[in-house]
Structure formats: C-alpha cells, structure tokens
Amino acid sequence: MIAKKAVVIDHLTKTFDDATALADLNVEIKAGELFGLLGPNGAGKTTTINILCGLQEPTSGSVRICGFDVGNGTRKVKELIGVCPQEPALYSYLTGRENVELFGSLYSVPKDRMRKNIDALIEKIGLTEDANRRVSKYSGGMQRRINLAVALVHDPDIVFLDEPTAAMDPQSRHAVWDVIRDLNRQGKTIILTTHYMEEAEQLCDRVGIIDHGELVALDSPAQLKAQYCEETLEDVFIQLTGKRIREEPK
Amino acid sequence: MNFPRVSSLTKKEQKKLLREPAALFLIILFPIALTLAFGVSFGAVGGTSATTYQVGVINADVSPNHSWSQHFVANLAASQILKVTMYTDEAAAHADLAQGKIQALIVIPANFGISCDSFAAAPSDATRWIATSIPLYCDSGSMFATQAIPPLLEQALATTLSGAHTAAVALPVQIESPSLVQATERSAFDYMVPGIFAYAVIFLTMTVAQSFTVDREKGLLRRIGITPTTPTEFMTSQSVANMGIAVVQVALVFAVAFAVGFRPNAAVPGLVLAFGIVAIFALCNVGFGLITATVAKSPGSATGIAFLFILPQMFLGTFVAAASSGVQAAAKFVPSYYVTDALTSLLLRGAPVTSPLVLKDIAVVVGFSFVALVVGVVLFRRYGNA
Numbered sequence: 001m002i003a004k005k006a007v008v009i010d011h012l013t014k015t016f017d018d019a020t021a022l023a024d025l026n027v028e029i030k031a032g033e034l035f036g037l038l039g040p041n042g043a044g045k046t047t048t049i050n051i052l053c054g055l056q057e058p059t060s061g062s063v064r065i066c067g068f069d070v071g072n073g074t075r076k077v078k079e080l081i082g083v084c085p086q087e088p089a090l091y092s093y094l095t096g097r098e099n100v101e102l103f104g105s106l107y108s109v110p111k112d113r114m115r116k117n118i119d120a121l122i123e124k125i126g127l128t129e130d131a132n133r134r135v136s137k138y139s140g141g142m143q144r145r146i147n148l149a150v151a152l153v154h155d156p157d158i159v160f161l162d163e164p165t166a167a168m169d170p171q172s173r174h175a176v177w178d179v180i181r182d183l184n185r186q187g188k189t190i191i192l193t194t195h196y197m198e199e200a201e202q203l204c205d206r207v208g209i210i211d212h213g214e215l216v217a218l219d220s221p222a223q224l225k226a227q228y229c230e231e232t233l234e235d236v237f238i239q240l241t242g243k244r245i246r247e248e249p250k
Numbered sequence: 251m252n253f254p255r256v257s258s259l260t261k262k263e264q265k266k267l268l269r270e271p272a273a274l275f276l277i278i279l280f281p282i283a284l285t286l287a288f289g290v291s292f293g294a295v296g297g298t299s300a301t302t303y304q305v306g307v308i309n310a311d312v313s314p315n316h317s318w319s320q321h322f323v324a325n326l327a328a329s330q331i332l333k334v335t336m337y338t339d340e341a342a343a344h345a346d347l348a349q350g351k352i353q354a355l356i357v358i359p360a361n362f363g364i365s366c367d368s369f370a371a372a373p374s375d376a377t378r379w380i381a382t383s384i385p386l387y388c389d390s391g392s393m394f395a396t397q398a399i400p401p402l403l404e405q406a407l408a409t410t411l412s413g414a415h416t417a418a419v420a421l422p423v424q425i426e427s428p429s430l431v432q433a434t435e436r437s438a439f440d441y442m443v444p445g446i447f448a449y450a451v452i453f454l455t456m457t458v459a460q461s462f463t464v465d466r467e468k469g470l471l472r473r474i475g476i477t478p479t480t481p482t483e484f485m486t487s488q489s490v491a492n493m494g495i496a497v498v499q500v501a502l503v504f505a506v507a508f509a510v511g512f513r514p515n516a517a518v519p520g521l522v523l524a525f526g527i528v529a530i531f532a533l534c535n536v537g538f539g540l541i542t543a544t545v546a547k548s549p550g551s552a553t554g555i556a557f558l559f560i561l562p563q564m565f566l567g568t569f570v571a572a573a574s575s576g577v578q579a580a581a582k583f584v585p586s587y588y589v590t591d592a593l594t595s596l597l598l599r600g601a602p603v604t605s606p607l608v609l610k611d612i613a614v615v616v617g618f619s620f621v622a623l624v625v626g627v628v629l630f631r632r633y634g635n636a
Binding site: 053054055075078079081083085087089090091093094098102103105106107108134150 | 252254255258259262265266269270468469470472473474475476477478479
C-alpha cells in the first residue's frame, strides 16, 4: 500500500558552480495523481527528475518517494519508480521484446509475471507484430513506444515520463496517451514533463510550471486558466514564462 | 549480489558480440583470419618441411672452460630450424648479415664460460652469478626471423645450462630449465601462437571503450543506474562477459592454430591454466577500456585513444614484438609481455603449471589486471559516467 503522498519535494535546491538550476522547490504530489511538470528549455525540469530518480544529489533540501528518502533509501525508491527518458535509451542490437525483458530482469520480477506484463505492454503499445525485430530496425515512433514499455515492465507505483510523445505522429501520440490514462486508472502516480500544453491540459490533474529553477504556478489546468484569465494552458504558460526563445547549449 | 541480474547483463553483452558486425569482426573473425594467414605462411601446412634460418656464430669465449660455449653451439646446430655458420672474422659476419646471407648473428661473449661456471657452482644463489649477455643481430628486413630466432636461442641456452640444474628458477640467461621442447619439432608459426593469443585479447580494450561510450551517449548507463542494479553488479557482468569472450576468442584461435599445424607441448592442466591466464588478462583490458571511455568524449575518439593501450601491448608483448634490447627492456612494463611469456612456457616449453616462472608471470598479470580494473572503475564512475 503506497502512502497518500507519493512524492514530497521539500525546499529542494540544486546549484552547478555559480548557476542555480533549482531554487527552493516545494511540491507535494498525491498518490494516484497525474502531475505535469512544465517549463521552458533549461527551466530545471530534467534536474528535478534526475534528483527524484536518485541520479543527482540535491545541494540542499530533500525528496521523499512513498515515504522513502531518495538520498538514503535510493535502492527502495528505485524499485518503486519507472522512468521513461526523453530520448529512447535502448540496446539497438536487441529486439524490442529483449530490451523490455532485460530491464524487467533488472527489477527481479518473477518470470511468469514478467512475461504477462511484457505481452500486455507490447499489445498496448501496438508492437505485437514487431516485438521480435531488432530495435535498430524500428522507426523513431516505435522506439519511443518500446522506450515507454521498458519504463513500465516492472509495474512501478510511480512513473516519470519525460516528454514521452515528443516527435510522435498523432496516431502514436494517442496510443501513448491511452497507455498513460490506463496507468492513471490503475492508481499509478505519474509525473509527466511535456512541451505540448494540449497534452498537459488533456491528461494532467495538476501542473507545476517552473522557470529559472523556481515554481511559478501550481494548480489544475482549469484553475490556472481561470486564475490567469486565459483560454488555454499554453497562454498561461506564455504569460508566466514570457515569449523569449530559450535554447539549451549542448 | 543479485546473480540473475548479472546473468541478464552478461547475456546482453554476448548477444552484442554476435549481432554487431564490427565487434564480431574485431574480436572473433580478425584473430582467426590472422592465425590462419600466419599458420599457412609459417606453419607446417601442406607438408612437414620446417622453415629454416641461417644464424652466424662468433665464438669469442676466452674462458678457461670452453666446453660451455661448445655445448651451446652444438645445441644450436642440433636444431633443424637454425643452420649455424661459424665465423672468426666479425666484419665478414656482419657483411654476410647485411647481404642477407644469414638472418641473424650472435657473438658468444668472452666470459661466457665463466658465467656458466658461476651458475653451475651456485645454481640457487643468483648473487654469486656472473651475468653476461650475448649480442644478437637480426636481419631487420625479416620480421619473422626476429620473432622466431630469439626463442630458439634462449632454448639452446637453456638446454646448455639446464642439463645439470633442472630445478633452477632463473639463470644468468633467464631461461627456466624444465621440460624444454626440441626445436626440431617447431615451426616459426609455433613460436608466434602464444603471442597471437595475447594479441587477440588486447583488442578488448577497444570494444569495451566503444561499448561504454556508446551506452553513455545513448543514455543506457543512466537508465541502468535508475534500476536497482548496483555498480558492482554491473561491473561484474562486464567482467564476466569479457572474460568469457576472451576465452572463446582464444579457443577459436587455438582451434585454427591446431588445424594449421600447431601442437602445444602441454597437458590438460597447462591448457586450462593458459586459458585462465587469458581470462585474467581480459580483465586488464576491461580496465584499460574503462580508462579510455573515461577520457573519450565519443565512440570515435574512444577508438583512437584505445590504441594508446593497444599499440604498446602489441609491439612490446605479442608475436609482433621487436627484438632489440631496448624494446625488450620496455616490454617488462606491459602486461601482454607476461601473458605471452607464460603461454610460451606452458604451451611450447612444456613448463608445469607449478613452474615458478609461470607463477611469477601470472602474479604480474593478476597485479596489472587488478590495478587496471580498479583504476578504470574508479575513474569511470567519478569522471566518465556523466
């Protein structure tokens, strides 16, 4: 049974040399919530996700996942979370199914349960016929869908989805949306980052908008639109973060 | 340690070897092709005639006891590979070498007999030995002569000295005594095989470096870092996978070498130990690969940087090693030298697995491998996994 508060971010600050990536971030995400983390390029979304996953240490503050401190209980936290990175991270010489199996085996999921999970996931993402082809032969959209399946193979309680539909065609995007909604119906906590405001508006219970490492807005899409007197979430986003184009250096 | 996790990652590495054409070529097909080419060229394929080399000998020994140098020359002449020509005029000998009439020239030094006597008087007390050296001049245009002749000379020296002192660990000429093979049974290719084994394994440095840089670039290392897999489990899988690959490599090279005429002078324990040495040496190259991956920013640069580890090992410690004294001194600093030396002792000289010389070589290889692996893991975790 997971705690009522799935994620608690408490006074989280992260600095790199003289640059502040996150400044005193405070967010609580309820269990079963579909939470959108929005922000322009370089706002601090990826840094936040990295700290939540235990990939980076915070400069100060703390993060608790299902009651476990990410710093001290990283092992337990890793078993609870599933992460879908923005760029597909897959072994190109393995088949789609083998990639999912490999990552499932790293979570010590019993074989029979894992086989069922994999079959169900592959069917959901529409890759049943191509599951035994090597990933190197996949299109970009197929790779992104397998990338999502890899994140979900161990049936995690909390799922981090980093721009899961970036560069997808409408069909693939709607297939992924269906998977996300299905996960949400199962009671999973989902933290979604996206640049598609329509996506956030359609899927998320609440969104947090961060800019320059600071949380500048936190509420449901409907409440934010009402609060800022805008018709769309995208207009709210532009009003809060400005029109200046942001590009992250490599 | 979660062994199913390690097993899954290890199998993944093995699939990579079989499915990625570049890795398959570099690790498996290239060493096999090389062995086949050298075996056909310098082995006994298609007949029993052995390659022969003309060696000039100047006996400058002025020691009271001439019998040592006479025995040495006799042992050289007993070989069917070395055809000995005696010279009294050093200038004439060098002229013949320069003209290609002989492939090598040795000068038995003035104190050769004294040195041998000192060893005979105190075979177990190296402090009482009078060291000496035999100048060797090889035809630089004959790479294979430079590879094949020195071991044959060492063998003749060992035969000369070891008859009365079979328990010796070291000699003034640094040849271990027991179970030396007869040169008449060996082709030039036979002397290359141990070096080819080491040569095959050193390319693991490149494949490991490429693998880690590609996985880092694709975000796969981060993705594995998000799972409950510990760094120890991950590195264990890499080590086990590469040790297995090295054993398979050498098994295939061994099979090809056997098919083209190589016959090891070793029993099963010696062969098993030879494969074990190769597996340990694979760890050394995993460490070098990790160091390379730490420094390299991309898979392309990893390929180039890997040669900083591959070339010294190749030219100083395998079958392409040069024979000059300076190079031989430098060879002591590369692990492949000790691998080749141990394999030569085990597979050609028939040294027992308990031979002190072999055990010393193994200890050095283990030491190199441990240090390289630890340094590689620490550096990569600290600086290379970003």
